[in-house]
Every structure is written in structure tokens, then in C-alpha cells.
Amino acid sequence: MANTAQSKKRARQSEARYDVNKARRSRIRTFIRKVEEAIASGNAEAALAALRAAQPELDRGVTKGILHANTVSRKMSRLASRVKALATPAS
Template sequence: MANSEQSKKRARQSEARYAVNKARRSRIRTFVRKVEEAIASGNSEAAVEALKNAQPELARGVTKGVLHKNTVSRKISRLSSRVKALSTPAA
């Protein structure tokens, strides 16, 4: 357990940061889940709208240090390609 004042303070800061980051991650997952659900339902307009709302949230996760840049880039790429495939008729 933390003994010095400094280590006690760092432990408090760590807990506070953990809570904030957890809330951010949860919020991002909710936005991504909405895109997934729209794709699953086959509703092209809803999927496009959900993706538009999810992209800034994912990007914010990068700037806040919650997610890695390449991870978010990959997620956006994969989601957008699935939404695009949904909106174009299958040939």
C-alpha cells in the first residue's frame, strides 16, 4: 500500500483518471454499438447517421489517450466499409 504522501496522491489521481477513462470507453462503445445495430437491422440511413455520430467520439478517444490512433483508424475504416456495403445494392 502507498506510504508516502506523494504515492498516496498518485493513487488518488490514478483512481480518478481510471473512472474518467472508463466512462469515456463506455461512451465510445455505446456509439459503436449503435452503428453495429443499425447495420444489423439493414437500415442504411440509420447506419450512416450512427457512423457520423460515432466518428468524432472515436477520434476524441484518441486525443484523450483512451484508445490508440491506429485502433480507432481501423475501427472507423471497417465500420464505414460495412455501412458503404449496406447502402450499395449487392451485385
């Protein structure tokens, strides 16, 4: 347990940031899930719209320190390629 005033304050701040970060992580996962569901339904337009909505949320996660930049880059790349494959007719 924290003993000094500074360590007590840091513990309080840590708890507060944990709650904010948890909410933001959940929000990001929701946006990703919406893209996944649109891809699964086979609706290319909905998947593209969901992907465009998810991209700024993922980027915000990087700037806020929730996710690593390479993680977001990888996720966006994989989602974009799946949406693109859905949009182009299979030959």
C-alpha cells in the first residue's frame, strides 16, 4: 500500500487512468467488432463504412497510449485487405 502523499496520489491517478483506458479499449474493440460483423454479413458497403469509422478510433488509441502503433497498423491492414477482398468480385 502507498505510504507517502505522492505515492497515494499516484495510486489514485493510476486508478482513474485505468478506468479511462479500459473504456477506450472497449470502444475500440466495439468498432473492430462492427467491421468484423459487416465482413461476415457480406455487405461490402457496410464493411467499408465501418472500417472508415474504426480507423480514427484506432489511431486515437495509439496517440493516447492504449495500443502500440504497429499493432494498430497491423489490424488496419488486415481489416482493409478483408474489406477490399469483399468489395472485389471473386474471379
